Amino acid sequence: MNQRTLGAITMTSDIVSINKAKKTASSAVDAMQSLVSTEMKGVNETILTRMHSPVVLIPQLAGHLIASGGKRLRPMLTLASAKLIGFEGTRHIKLAACVEFIHTATLLHDDVVDESDLRRGVETANTIWGNQASVLVGDFLFSRSFELMVEDGSLKVLKILSGASSVIAEGEVLQLMTTNDLTTTEDAYLEVISAKTAVLFAAACEIAGVVAEKGEDAEKALAAYGQNLGIAFQLVDDVLDYSAKQATMGKAVGDDFREGKVTLPIILAYRRGGTEEQAFWDRTVGELEQKDGDLEQAMAYISKHGTTQDTLERARHYGQKAKDALAIFPDNEAHEIMDNIIEFVIERAY
Amino acid sequence: MNQRTLGAITMTSDIVSINKAKKTASSAVDAMQSLVSTEMKGVNETILTRMHSPVVLIPQLAGHLIASGGKRLRPMLTLASAKLIGFEGTRHIKLAACVEFIHTATLLHDDVVDESDLRRGVETANTIWGNQASVLVGDFLFSRSFELMVEDGSLKVLKILSGASSVIAEGEVLQLMTTNDLTTTEDAYLEVISAKTAVLFAAACEIAGVVAEKGEDAEKALAAYGQNLGIAFQLVDDVLDYSAKQATMGKAVGDDFREGKVTLPIILAYRRGGTEEQAFWDRTVGELEQKDGDLEQAMAYISKHGTTQDTLERARHYGQKAKDALAIFPDNEAHEIMDNIIEFVIERAY
Numbered sequence: 001m002n003q004r005t006l007g008a009i010t011m012t013s014d015i016v017s018i019n020k021a022k023k024t025a026s027s028a029v030d031a032m033q034s035l036v037s038t039e040m041k042g043v044n045e046t047i048l049t050r051m052h053s054p055v056v057l058i059p060q061l062a063g064h065l066i067a068s069g070g071k072r073l074r075p076m077l078t079l080a081s082a083k084l085i086g087f088e089g090t091r092h093i094k095l096a097a098c099v100e101f102i103h104t105a106t107l108l109h110d111d112v113v114d115e116s117d118l119r120r121g122v123e124t125a126n127t128i129w130g131n132q133a134s135v136l137v138g139d140f141l142f143s144r145s146f147e148l149m150v151e152d153g154s155l156k157v158l159k160i161l162s163g164a165s166s167v168i169a170e171g172e173v174l175q176l177m178t179t180n181d182l183t184t185t186e187d188a189y190l191e192v193i194s195a196k197t198a199v200l201f202a203a204a205c206e207i208a209g210v211v212a213e214k215g216e217d218a219e220k221a222l223a224a225y226g227q228n229l230g231i232a233f234q235l236v237d238d239v240l241d242y243s244a245k246q247a248t249m250g251k252a253v254g255d256d257f258r259e260g261k262v263t264l265p266i267i268l269a270y271r272r273g274g275t276e277e278q279a280f281w282d283r284t285v286g287e288l289e290q291k292d293g294d295l296e297q298a299m300a301y302i303s304k305h306g307t308t309q310d311t312l313e314r315a316r317h318y319g320q321k322a323k324d325a326l327a328i329f330p331d332n333e334a335h336e337i338m339d340n341i342i343e344f345v346i347e348r349a350y
Numbered sequence: 351m352n353q354r355t356l357g358a359i360t361m362t363s364d365i366v367s368i369n370k371a372k373k374t375a376s377s378a379v380d381a382m383q384s385l386v387s388t389e390m391k392g393v394n395e396t397i398l399t400r401m402h403s404p405v406v407l408i409p410q411l412a413g414h415l416i417a418s419g420g421k422r423l424r425p426m427l428t429l430a431s432a433k434l435i436g437f438e439g440t441r442h443i444k445l446a447a448c449v450e451f452i453h454t455a456t457l458l459h460d461d462v463v464d465e466s467d468l469r470r471g472v473e474t475a476n477t478i479w480g481n482q483a484s485v486l487v488g489d490f491l492f493s494r495s496f497e498l499m500v501e502d503g504s505l506k507v508l509k510i511l512s513g514a515s516s517v518i519a520e521g522e523v524l525q526l527m528t529t530n531d532l533t534t535t536e537d538a539y540l541e542v543i544s545a546k547t548a549v550l551f552a553a554a555c556e557i558a559g560v561v562a563e564k565g566e567d568a569e570k571a572l573a574a575y576g577q578n579l580g581i582a583f584q585l586v587d588d589v590l591d592y593s594a595k596q597a598t599m600g601k602a603v604g605d606d607f608r609e610g611k612v613t614l615p616i617i618l619a620y621r622r623g624g625t626e627e628q629a630f631w632d633r634t635v636g637e638l639e640q641k642d643g644d645l646e647q648a649m650a651y652i653s654k655h656g657t658t659q660d661t662l663e664r665a666r667h668y669g670q671k672a673k674d675a676l677a678i679f680p681d682n683e684a685h686e687i688m689d690n691i692i693e694f695v696i697e698r699a700y
Contacts, residue, residue, distance in 0.1 A: 055520045057527055109489060113482040132463040135485055136522045139459060139492070143515035146496055150508045158500045158508065165493035170405045172486045177407055 028340030029071065035337055036079035039093050043075050046097035050144055061125050061137045065104055068122050074204045075100045077229075080341075081208035081222050083334035084326075091211045094148055095157060099204045101145035102161065106168055106200075108138035113172065114259055118252055157207050164203040171195025180260040182270050182278075182286050189264055190231070193238075198230025221325050225338070228322035233345045235315040238263035239308045240349060242299055254295040260288045264314065266298075268307035277301055308349075315346050378690030379421065385687055386429035389443050393425050396447035400494055411475050411487045415454055418472050424554045425450045427579075430691075431558035431572050433684035434676075441561045444498055445507060449554045451495035452511065456518055456550075458488035463522065464609055468602055507557050514553040521545025530610040532620050532628075532636050539614055540581070543588075548580025571675050575688070578672035583695045585665040588613035589658045590699060592649055604645040610638045614664065616648075618657035627651055658699075665696050 033040070051062045075096035082092045110116070111124040112131045118124060126134040142165070149158050175192045178184040205226035209219035241256040242265055256263055262285065270281045280301070284294050302308055319342040329335055383390070401412045425446035432442045460466070461474040462481045468474060476484040492515070499508050525542045528534040555576035559569035591606040592615055606613055612635065620631045630651070634644045652658055669692040679685055 053520055053523075055523045055527070057523050058520065106489075109485050113485055131481070132526055133523065135459050135462055136519050136526065138489075139456075140516060140519035140523065142489070142492065143512055143519055146508070146512035147516055150505055150512050153505055155500055155503055155505070158496070162493055162496035162500050166490060166497055169486055169490035169493055170403055170408065173403075173405050173407055173483065173490065176482055176486065177405070 028337060028344040031337045032076055032080055032341055035083060035334060036076055039079045039082075039090075039096070040072070040076065042090070042093040043072070043079070043096045043100065046094055046148070047100060050097065050148060051101075051141065053140065057129065057133060058137055058140055061108075061129050061133055062104065062141055064122075064128065065107060065125055066100075072100060073233075074103050074200060077201065077204045077226060077338075077341075078208050080334050080338055081205045081225075082212060084329055084332065084338060085209065085212050085214050085218055085222075087208065087212035087214075089211065091152055091154075092208050094152055095207050095211065096204070098145045098148045098161060099200065099207075101141045101148070102165060102168075103200060105138040105142040105145070106172070108134045108141070110172070112138075113176070114255075116255070154210060156210050160203050160206055160210065164199045167195045167199045171197070171199070175261070178262050180286055180288060181262055182266070182281055184262045184267060186264065186267055189262065189267055193231055193234040194227070197234040197237075198227045201230030201233065202226035217328065221328050224325035225322045228318040228325060229342060229345060232315040232318040232322065232342065235264060235311050235318070236346055236349045239265060239311050239315075241265075242302055242308055243349065245349070254298075257285065257295055257298055258290065260285050264311045265302050265307045268310055269298075269302050269305050272305040272307070273301060312346065312349055315349075319343075319346050378687060378694045381687045382426055382430055382691055385433060385684060386426055389429045389432075389440075389446070390422070390426065392440070392443040393422070393429070393446045393450065396444055396498075397450060400447065400498060401451075401491065403490065407479070407483060408487055408490055411458075411479050411483055412454065412491055414472075414475055414478070415457060415469070416450075418469065422450060423583075424453050424550060427551065427554045427576060427688075427691075428558050430684050430688055431555045431575075432562060434679055434682065434688060435559060435562050435564050435568055435572075437558065437562035437564075439561065441502055441504075442558055444502055445557050445561065446554070448495045448498045448511060449550065449557075451491045451498070452515060452518075453550060455488040455492040455495070456522070458484045458491070460522070462488075463526070464605075466605070504560060506560050510553050510556055510560065514549045517545045517549045521547070521549070525611070528612050530636055530638060531612055532616070532631055534612045534617060536614065536617055539612065539617055543581055543584040544577070547584040547587075548577045551580030551583065552576035567678065571678050574675035575672045578668040578675060579692060579695060582665040582668040582672065582692065585614060585661050585668070586696055586699045589615060589661050589665075592652055592658055593699065595699070604648075607635065607645055607648055608640065610635050614661045615652050615657045618660055619648075619652050619655050622655040622657070623651060662696065662699055665699075669693075669696050 047066060048063075051066065052059050078092055078096035078099055108125055111126050112134050115126075116124050117127050124134075125137070146158075146162070149161060171192055171194070174188075175196055178188060178192060202223045203226070205222040206219050209222045212218070238256065241254065241263070244253065255261075257266075266281065266285060270278060273281070280294075280297065284290050284298065322342050323339055326335060326338060397416060398413075401416065402409050428442055428446040428449055457469065458475055461469060461476050462484050465476075466474050467477050474484075475487070496508075496512070499511060521542055521544070524538075525546055528538060528542060552573045553576070555572040556569050559572045562568070588606065591604065591613070594603065605611075607616075616631065616635060620628060623631065630644075630647065634640050634648065672692050673689055676685060676688055
């Protein structure tokens with residue numbers, strides 16, 4: 001049996017197991033949505049009521065992004081975490097809305113920073129209303145989020161979410177500084193995605209532990225689950241940017257490449273490539289001098305070195321850590337769904 | 351005695367009284383600075399320590415603006431208000447730094463929104479480091495400000511400052527919507543400046559009342575002082591944009607005009623001008639089609655209708671309200687200085 005046949009057989013068995021995983025994964029989202037559907041109605045209501053302002057452009061612009069079909073994964077994690085630990089109250093509903101407001105504010109500012117035209121397949125707010133309005137409405141949502149937290153009145157929650165917001169901003173600045181920098185190490189990249197993405201996942205889960213008052217161990221475990229899930233999520237996102245599947249999700253392929261963002265698929269390809277390949281990356285990503293066919297060439301190099309596959313392996317590693325973080329909690333429906341959500345986050349790539 | 355002579359005499363007597371007022375005014379700033387110098391050292395220390403981040407671009411960029419010679423009027427008002435009501439503690443020092451962080455964050459975002467090149471006579475952060483970094487470092491300072499407030503632990507202070515932040519963002523969006531709109535009414539303009547500027551002055555003063563626990567009347571009086579002082583401050587700022595004096599302060603004259611910002615000197619000139627003048631404003635400010643000599647023409651129309659003088663009259667009205675708001679407090683050094691600061695804010699125009 002030669003290498004090619006062996007590859008084909010492995011691939012067939014991979015496809016079987018992937019299809020199985022895919023089913024678990026997509027039904028995991030459905031399952032989580034129905035697990036928290038009552039509370040999520042409350043979250044959506046809070047979002048709609050509290051993004052209101054007499055300045056009509058604010059609800060108009062914010063509503064455009066909020067209504068554009070995100071899964072609301074982060075607030076869903078707050079609600080599911082509360083179920084996991086048996087919280088019976090309703091305080092976490094308002095706080096889940098805070099998490100979504102912070103997320104929406106960062107998306108608005110991200111799109112300005114990245115000069116993006118499309119998000120979730122629709123025109124970005126900055127394309128429609130301009131950068132100026134996007135910056136200011138982001139500021140509004142961010143402030144409004146803190147107003148909501150103050151209404152809840154937990155200084156511990158305020159500490160977690162204000163700390164998370166600072167770290168997110170640090171992560172975004174760090175990402176800006178690694179843009180075009182092909183010497184970025186895997187660890188530096190991990191620091192960026194831990195800060196810009198994972199910290200909000202962690203906070204979303206942790207605050208459920210705080211309002212439920214189940215003690216520090218529970219809070220820490222929830223934070224660890226969110227943190228590791230968030231890292232896996234961003235790793236997969238960065239793989240998707242080089243995946244044909246992205247196109248079917250209404251997103252442009254190669255945005256990161258065009259913006260010179262140095263993500264793990266490129267970091268690994270750069271290190272594994274010879275002088276010729278490195279010269280290619282230096283020109284296209286380092287100097288951002290790109291011409292027709294460069295994206296295809298980039299994807300060919302990435303494929304040659306299997307760096308998206310290896311990035312997904314890293315994602316699985318963090319997924320496993322997320323799963324183990326949850327292991328201290330009793331088996332229940334929420335536990336199973338939160339385990340399966342890890343699969344979903346990773347299997348999005350296929 | 352003809353009109354011209356009468357004008358000259360009035361002007362001479364004006365100059366005498368203005369020179370007197372100017373002296374009181376500039377010594378008022380000195381007096382306030384020395385009144386709160388010990389506490390201000392603490393504020394500056396807090397600012398330097400807490401704008402720190404391992405992401406070096408953050409303290410670099412934030413430090414550029416923070417060190418660029420602002421008077422720190424807002425934190426100074428927190429400190430002076432505390433003296434006024436006899437607060438003996440130190441909690442307000444950290445909170446004064448929060449106020450300055452919020453102010454700095456809004457300046458960073460303002461400069462991006464206005465595409466400004468100069469602030470306080472030096473290059474803006476967005477000119478040096480780009481819009482992206484300015485947006486993100488603004489977000490960082492804003493988050494850091496909330497972290498500091500959480501450390502202080504007063505939910506009432508958090509409510510005041512998170513509420514103020516939302517209103518500031520609303521005011522900025524409202525300003526964006528009135529840009530180029532010459533039908534903006536004086537009341538709509540007042541709403542903009544009350545929100546974008548005065549609310550932070552009000553909050554800066556009010557929080558001193560909260561930490562001093564002197565009761566709601568004291569808090570309300572301090573908030574009213576700050577609110578009215580802030581409106582006067584912005585009215586004078588808007589006059590200065592059409593004043594030759596601006597140039598001597600290292601600021602460009604006519605920025606508002608070039609950006610099509612509809613401020614009171616223009617609102618009044620537009621209403622008072624005939625068809626020809628209105629056509630001029632429609633083209634230059636409404637359509638933003640400007641050519642050489644337009645700024646000079648604009649200033650000539652403004653001068654013809656005396657609209658900067660009338661804007662300053664409005665400022666005096668709010669200054670008087672600020673003074674009366676303070677009248678419930680006993681006479682002391684801080685009281686006198688806070689009264690004189692009102693003069694300073696207005697006499698900057700001369």
